[in-house]
Amino acid sequence: MRTLRLLTLSLLWSGWLLPAIAQVDRAREDSLIEALLARMTLEEKLGQLTLYNGGMAETGPVVREGEPDAIRRGRVGAVMNFFGAEAVCAMQRQAVEESRLGIPLLFALDVIHGFRTIFPVPLAEAATFDPALVEQAARVAAGEASAVGLNWTFAPMVDIARDARWGRIVEGSGEDPYLGAVMAAARVRGFQGRDLRDPTTILATAKHFAAYGAAEAGRDYNTVDVSERTLREVYLPPFEAAVRAGALSIMSAFNEIGGVPATADRWLLTDVLRHEWGFEGLVVSDYTSVWELLFHGIAADSAEVGRKALEAGVDMDMVSGIYVRKLAEEVRAGRLSEAVVDEAVRRVLRVKYRLGLFEDPYxxxxDASREQVLLSPAHRRLAREVARKAIVLLKNEGELLPLADTLQRVAVIGALANDSASVLGPWAAAGRPEDAVTILEGIRAALPGATVRYAPGYAEVPSGSFQEMVAAALSPDTSGFAEAEAVARWAEVVILVLGEHRELSGEAASRASVELPGVQLALAWRLLALGRPVVVVLMNGRPLAIPELAASAPAIVEAWFLGTEMGHAVADVLLGKASPGGRLPVSFPRATGQEPLYYNHKPTGRPPRAEEKYTSKYVDVPWTPLYPFGYGLTYTTFAYDSLRLSRRRLGLDDTLEVVVSVTNTGRRRGEEVVQLYVRDEVASVTRPVKELKGFARVELAPGETKAVQFRLPVRALRFWGLEGGWVVEPGWFTLWVGPSSAEGLQARFEVVSP
Structure with a gap:
């Protein structure tokens, strides 16, 4: 019987028995899943719900946390942090050819912004305001990851983040739910492609469900307390967009919402996700978050937290192993229905089926030769293009930029300028510092006829433990100032690179202060006092409070962490080979104390007025952002005029057409991000002062005019009503079209009842 089963599986994989399994209908999918489920023991079912951390031993691939021979015994459904075509095939062979049922494994990794070719961090990609380009980047990441055997990524992270102190703001698309939803859908399409059975695609995971970005005090893993209205209107839209785009995996969040940890929240994971949105994929816990329910204090032991998570709708337990170790006894004792286990297994098997793993688990x-696609010239070219478009020009006094390519003496100052690890940013997958181009290298390559001298100025961060690297990044050491001043005096122009080492951004890297770390501001003051032209290049994973630089530095460029091609992209923009066209996906504060800070805030009964004491403001700094959401300059200028609405009165089922003329009034070709905002003037609940409802990135030659058109369905004006449920209420709306959230041409229209 064993020999017959293996022969049958072999024929299945080779396509002899089911030559077109990839195109079978849902009934055949269900039939295969039910047939497998009927044959599985309870322990094998729970094994399908278990994700372990991968590893290698001298004897071959193993699962670190699993029991001996766990894969062959059917106790593993997926493996993470394990890749390489030959190694993956060897481990998959254990599951398919050496276990009783031969169910293939999923192989997962955090492929956040590239695999070997590293693209800009997601916050920087959002600054492109170019979802088609972001989709291409995710497509390349999927192609590279799948080439080494991976079929599942824990991305995109779609958490809305309104507090710059939160370290993981770098992994998402910023503060706006509309931009976040557009980018979430783009990344899902990029990872999953048009057909998940295509072996160059990988399963996307929208995370962290939900409201993880609203952690109190911006402190990672901290509690969250938001109203259902805020949850529905701000934090859930990117997740729903990911589901609508076809995402078949969702990751539950570490945080609680209103006293219920997300990993045990049946309302969130089942009622909203599955019943309201129709999600058919699997839900995976975040790393040990099932076990961590114990620390939330909602259960007495690991068996109880496992039961609560599974009953809430978490199908797969990441790393903690609680499902496979504890839940069989819960079922046998009658404390957990086996039907709940079965439903979770169905969802896991369905995802494997739709990935084509039952057709061909290998x-x-x-084809190990596919690994040659890693870091290909074409991939590097795309990474450079995305990086160029992510750069935001914040200030350019006296048109200091672009720099002339005839410069002879250039100073590059700042340890980050020569930091090949930091350019990759957090979560750089298989990216290698030796493959990356630093800013210093990029400037030298772009100016072969010039002498480019480098001085670190502040402490360079050596490799070491996380604590050691953070301590070095925050060092008070000023011993490098003298050398930096000498190099600056010698130069015709100074390129001063300031910001954050990558260990100061990302998971578990929240900061109580979003000012420049260490002695960087003091160094900037010393160099600015010399009277040399200074271009400040910021390299960071969050908005920084830089009011002193904004007041004194003649030019400031926000460059984020741009990935493998960062140095070339920065040089392209500084020297005018590419025009900056990025826009801020987050508001930049004047001081840390303004956080959380976001443009689409609610009105107050006492709006801020500088001349009146008893209004909503600060007494020590302005209440406004230093740089608002959507802001960014170019090397040219643009004028807006002739804002036209297709009609002034609309019904609930109508669509408003909005047209504006945009003219390049400068001397250089450039790209403008035209942005559409709306405000509901009077409603039954308070509405934001502005909400982004559309944007378009357009390129114009000098003197060229384009009519930019938006279509705004009235249904896009919906909000979570006073009695619950989505509503659009009749009334007047104000509309703006302009270059940022802080300015634009204005018009009004009315929505009327049928």
Whole structure:
């Protein structure tokens, strides 16, 4: 019987018995899943719900946390942090050919912004305001990851983040739910492609469900307390967009919402996700978040937290192993229904089926030659293009930029300028510092006829433990100032690179202060006092409070962490080979104390007025951002005029057409991000002062005019009503079209009842 089963599986994988399994209908999918489920023991079912951390041993691939021979015994459904075509095939062979049922494994990794070719961090990609380009980047990441046997990524992170102190703001698309939803859908399409059975695609995971970005005090893993209205209107839209785009995996969040941890929240994971949105994929816990329910204090032991998570709708337990170790006894004792286990297994098997793993479990690892696609010239070219478009020009006094390519003496100052690890940013997957181009290298390559001298100025961060690297990044050491001043005096122009080492951004890297770390501001003051032209290049994963630089530095460029091609992209923009066209996806504060800070805030009964004491403001700094959401300059200028609405009165089922003329009034070709904002003037609940409802990135030659058109369905004006449920209420709306959230041409229209 054993020999017959293996022969049958072999024929299945080779396509002899089911030559077109990839195109079968849902009934055949269900039939295969039910047939497998009927044959599975309870322990094998729970094994399908278990995700372990991968590793290698001298004897071959193993699962670190699993029991001996866990894969062959059917106790593992997926493996993470394990890749390489040959190694993956070897491990998959254990599951397919050496276990009783031969169910293939999922192989997962955090492929956040590239695999080997590293693209700009997601916050920087959002600054492109170019979802088609972001989709291309995710497509390349999927192609590279799948070439080494991976079929699942824990991305995109779609958390809305309104507090710059939160370290993981770098992983998302910023503060706006509309921009976040557009970018979430783009990344899902990029990862999953048009057909998940294509072996160059990987399963996308929208995370962290939900409201993880609203952590109190911006402190990672902290509690969250938001109203259902805020949850529905701000934090859930990017997740729903990911589901609508086809995402078949969702990751539950570490945080609680209103006293219920997300990993045990049936309302969130089942009622909203599955019943309201129709989600058919699997829900995976975040790393040990099932076990961590114990620390939330909602259960007495690991068996109880496992039961609560599974009953809430978490299908797969990441790393903690609680499901496979504890839940069989819960079922046998009658405390957990086996039907709940079965439903979770169905969802896991359905995802494996739709990935084509039952047709060919080796589709992602069979051809090791595919690994040659890693870091290909074409991929590097795209990474450079995305990086160029992510750069935001914040200030350019006296048109200091672009720099002349005839410069002879250039100073590059700042340890980050020569930091090949930091350019990759957090969560750089298989990216290698030796493959990355630093800013210093990029400037030297772009100016072969010039002498480019470098001085670190502040402490360079050596490799070491996380604590050691953070301590070095925050060092008070000023011993490098003298050398930096000498190099600056010698130079015709100074390129001063300031910001954050990558260990100061990302997971578990929240900061109580979003000012420049260490002695960087003091160094900037010393160099600015010399009277040399200074271009400040910011390299960071969050908005920084830089009011002193904004007042004194003649030019400031926000460059984020741009990935493998960062140095070339920065040089392209500084020297005018590319025009900056990025826009801020987050508001930049004047001081840390303004956080959380976001443009689409609610009105107050006492709006801020500088001349009146008893209004909503600060007494020590202005209440406004230093640089608002959507802001960014170019090397040219643009004028807006002739704002036209297709009609002034609309019904609930109508669509408003908005047209504006945009003219390049400068001397250089450039790209403008035209932005559409709306405000509901009077409603039954308070509405934001502005909400982004559309944007378009357009390129114009000097003197060229384009009519930019938006279509605004009235249904896009919906909000979570006073009695619950989505509503659009009749009334007047104000509309703006302009270059940022802080300015634009204005018009009004009315929505009327049928």
């Amino acid at each position: 589709r992602y690892c069979r």
